[in-house]
Amino acid sequence: MRILSGVQPSGRLHVGNYFGAIRQFLELQEKGHECFYFIANYHALTSLQDKKAMEESSLHVAMALVAFGIDPARSVIFLQSDVPQVAELCWVLNCVCPVSQMEKATGYKDKVAKGIAPNMGLFDYPVLQAADIIIYDSNLVPVGQDQKQHIEITRDLAGKFNRTFGGEILVVPEAFIVPEVAVVPGIDGQKMSKSYDNAIELFAAAKQTQKRCAQIVTDSTPLESPKDPDKCNVFALLKLFAAEEETRQIADKYRSGGYGYGHAKGRLAELINERFAAARLRYEQLEKNPDEIGRILREGGEKARQAAEKTMTRVRDACGILRNM
Ligand code: ADP
Numbered sequence: 001m002r003i004l005s006g007v008q009p010s011g012r013l014h015v016g017n018y019f020g021a022i023r024q025f026l027e028l029q030e031k032g033h034e035c036f037y038f039i040a041n042y043h044a045l046t047s048l049q050d051k052k053a054m055e056e057s058s059l060h061v062a063m064a065l066v067a068f069g070i071d072p073a074r075s076v077i078f079l080q081s082d083v084p085q086v087a088e089l090c091w092v093l094n095c096v097c098p099v100s101q102m103e104k105a106t107g108y109k110d111k112v113a114k115g116i117a118p119n120m121g122l123f124d125y126p127v128l129q130a131a132d133i134i135i136y137d138s139n140l141v142p143v144g145q146d147q148k149q150h151i152e153i154t155r156d157l158a159g160k161f162n163r164t165f166g167g168e169i170l171v172v173p174e175a176f177i178v179p180e181v182a183v184v185p186g187i188d189g190q191k192m193s194k195s196y197d198n199a200i201e202l203f204a205a206a207k208q209t210q211k212r213c214a215q216i217v218t219d220s221t222p223l224e225s226p227k228d229p230d231k232c233n234v235f236a237l238l239k240l241f242a243a244e245e246e247t248r249q250i251a252d253k254y255r256s257g258g259y260g261y262g263h264a265k266g267r268l269a270e271l272i273n274e275r276f277a278a279a280r281l282r283y284e285q286l287e288k289n290p291d292e293i294g295r296i297l298r299e300g301g302e303k304a305r306q307a308a309e310k311t312m313t314r315v316r317d318a319c320g321i322l323r324n325m
């Protein structure tokens with residue numbers, strides 16, 4: 001089975017990205033599937049228009065994937081921009097995509113509702129994402145809940161192309177979403193996101209993580225009073241990190257009183273720092289050796305281009321697009 005997913009280099013990765021995406025990336029690799037994971041820099045360009053930030057974030061995401069154990073010997077790690085065929089397929093899919101379907105896409109609608117003047121790239125974002133997925137004949141796409149609509153659009157476009165050009169030319173993919181971690185809350189209880197300033201970063205110093213956990217929003221129930229764990233932002237995060245037994249014990253402590261939010265925040269920071277310690281160390285090593293990540297991305301790009309060209313050859317042929325090169 002072929003697995004594919006992408007992460008935008010639009011800022012520093014956070015706990016939501018780990019549980020919603022990266023953890024599944026790893027699991028699927030460990031199961032022996034053929035995995036393609038890439039840095040979606042052309043998607044980020046729809047909103048991040050700063051050379052230095054784009055370059056830095058792209059390397060950050062690439063190093064983070066490797067630091068977590070995505071293994072370039074088994075999985076293909078690459079930059080979206082190293083596969084120009086994706087932009088070519090995006091154009092072809094644009095030509096079978098109804099404008100009305102894009103007008104209904106939530107990412108675009110949300111920006112318009114916020115008063116942001118959307119660019120054409122943002123309007124076309126879902127079609128570029130469909131091209132990303134379809135070009136590698138992907139079967140399964142591990143993502144968080146917020147990406148569900150994009151995968152639906154991808155399925156529609158692959159189906160529409162197949163019906164228009166007669167035959168099973170493109171693979172119709174499926175989303176892989178793990179319900180318990182589909183929407184990880186941020187420190188304010190809303191969905192954790194780079195753009196809401198509510199994220200807990202994966203690659204931060206242990207002290208910084210502690211500080212961030214101390215900022216999690218709670219109500220003002222006094223320390224000695226009983227508390228409802230299921231209404232607490234700290235507990236919502238704690239249960240992602242603690243083992244089952246400890247989660248139960250902490251829930252009991254909440255309910256019986258005498259256990260403050262400060263205690264829970266301290267324990268959460270400890271668990272986060274423990275969970276990510278090895279990846280953070282590996283990340284620091286990669287940072288010291290920029291040639292290594294450059295080599296990984298170059299080799300990944302080469303493999304990705306080969307796979308992409310095979311699909312594009314089928315697509316051009318199916319549409320009667322002649323080429324003399
Ligand atoms: P952000 O919303 O912070 O910009 P991205 O859009 O770059 O994050 O997301 C990269 C991957 O992480 C996607 O698969 C996305 O669904 C997943 N993801 C992002 N935030 C969360 C979250 N809070 N909970 C679960 N998954 C998430």
Ligand code: TRP
Nearest residue numbers: 005006007008040043129132133
């Ligand atoms: N839109 C995705 C996000 O914001 C990133 C992305 C781009 C992606 N292309 C993809 C995810 C293809 C999965 C498959 O997170």
